[in-house]
Amino acid sequence: MSDIGFIGLGKMGRPILYNILKKYRVSGIYNRTKQKAEEFGALGIKVFEYPFQVSSNCNIIFVIVTDSQASQEIIAGKNGLLSHIIPGTIIIDMSTISLKASIENRTKVMEKSCTYVDCPVIGSVPFAQKGELTALFGGEKKAFETVKPFLETFSKNIFYMGDGGNGLKMKLIHNLLLGENLAALSEALVFGDRLGMNREQVMDILSVSSAGSTVLGIKREPLLKEDFIPSFLLNHEIKDINYALELAKDTRISLPLGGLTSQMYASASSIGYGNLDMSAVIKAFRRINGEK
Ligand SMILES: NC(=O)c1ccc[n+]([C@@H]2O[C@H](COP(=O)([O-])OP(=O)(O)OC[C@H]3O[C@@H](n4cnc5c(N)ncnc54)[C@H](OP(=O)(O)O)[C@@H]3O)[C@@H](O)[C@H]2O)c1
CATH class of the missing domain: 1.10.1040.10 (N-(1-d-carboxylethyl)-l-norvaline Dehydrogenase; domain 2)
Known part of the structure; x- marks a missing residue:
């Protein structure tokens, strides 16, 4: 069974999450500035104080934050996802980050018997609102099959790019x-x-x-x-x-x-x-x- 978590409610994350919610239940969310998560809290979604609380409760976690530093903090920082994660969890990092940071993230996530995939998106806010983004998935095919139905809620085009890093x-x-x-x-x-x-x-x-x-x-x-x-x-x-x-x-x-x-x-x-x-x-x- 999938428990979905979502991290990063900026210009892109917010409309993407709304599109996921049209079809699926989301178990928990985190945003550094908590006020931005309140509108989702009002819908009955659990708003967590720290990223690791999302990974303690969810086994499919979407991340869309600014840059390499933000992504690495969310994943492997002090209160990051890896400090308490359920084995087998899939982390879908949609942030646009450096390839180097993505490789480091993947290595650390694999050490916890979990899967990290890069899935950056093409298309700006209006495309995110309409659910018409282009998703570029790099990572294991098995994870792709699991995650694809969720990507379909906010993407018009979904490309399986092969190995991890290729999406990025x-x-x-x-x-x-x-x-x-x-x-x-x-x-x-x-x-x-x-x-x-x-x-x-x-x-x-x-x-x-x-x-x-x-x-x-x-x-x-x-x-x-x-x-x-x-x-x-x-x-x-x-x-x-x-x-x-x-x-x-x-x-x-x-x-x-x-x-x-x-x-x-x-x-x-x-x-x-x-x-x-x-x-x-x-x-x-x-x-x-x-x-x-
Ligand atoms: N906007 C676009 O048209 C577009 C299109 C395709 C891809 N992208 C990519 O999507 C990603 C998000 O873009 P966006 O436009 O949504 O950016 P944004 O509106 O600036 O939102 C950035 C998000 O990252 C969070 N964040 C930043 N630094 C953090 C840190 N150190 N720790 C934890 N959270 C942190 C922010 O939290 P706070 O709310 O606390 O600031 C916010 O949730 C970027 O990688 C961007 O390149 C953007």
């Missing part, structure tokens, strides 16, 4: 290209602005041309209105490109555009846009052209 590798490939696409689009839009072109018309034409892209459609409104309400934080994109660059360095792969792209997001963050949506990278292109 795919996610880093995706976020590298996503960041590069959006930076390239931002550069072109600022070029158009400086030439006195109408930005809306420029975007309309690009969107029906071979220079169009999915990201142009998704980020059209924020880029038109320059209203960067966070869906995917610019600082999170920096984190993900940097994980890709770290992996490339460790594997002696050259990513010249990735390096340059990372610098543009870092510039946007350094002038105060890190906690806005990643589309605020256009501000860095404006700034280097002498605009505000």
Whole structure:
């Protein structure tokens, strides 16, 4: 029998959990900031004080937190899942973290006779709300069969990627290209602005041309209105490109555009846009052209 636990009720975790709840009972949840869990407590779900209380009571545990450090704290930290875990438990880590951190997590979880799988997701908050994420599962096939019905509650596409780590590798490939696409689009839009072109018309034409892209459609409104309400934080994109660059360095792969792209997001963050949506990278292109 499966007792489901869920950890991390941020922008992504909250809608994902709501989708799981449409079909399954969830036995316990944890969020570092407890207030964010209260709306689920009001639905009768047990809200725990510490991660290890989730692993004391649940044998299928979803985790979606910010970064490598957060994931490692939740799993192997002082009050982490591994300090009291039921043998045979499956931990599904959906956080976008470094491959190195994921391997360390998997090793520690295996030492407790449990299973750790990487299952990062593609798609931002609106996709999570609609249950239309793309899930990238890396890990044992048997665990995949067990977990798949739960993934189906919030995913439109589910890919079995093979060995542990492969889901994360795919996610880093995706976020590298996503960041590069959006930076390239931002550069072109600022070029158009400086030439006195109408930005809306420029975007309309690009969107029906071979220079169009999915990201142009998704980020059209924020880029038109320059209203960067966070869906995917610019600082999170920096984190993900940097994980890709770290992996490339460790594997002696050259990513010249990735390096340059990372610098543009870092510039946007350094002038105060890190906690806005990643589309605020256009501000860095404006700034280097002498605009505000
Ligand atoms: N947003 C997107 O569009 C998107 C899309 C795909 C994948 N992702 C990935 O999904 C993950 C979550 O993203 P998000 O947008 O939901 O982020 P978010 O809104 O910033 O939420 C982050 C979550 O992590 C928790 N957390 C952070 N540091 C922690 C720590 N040291 N110990 C325990 N908990 C900690 C936060 O707890 P508090 O509530 O206490 O802060 C919160 O629950 C990230 O890895 C991100 O890259 C995001």
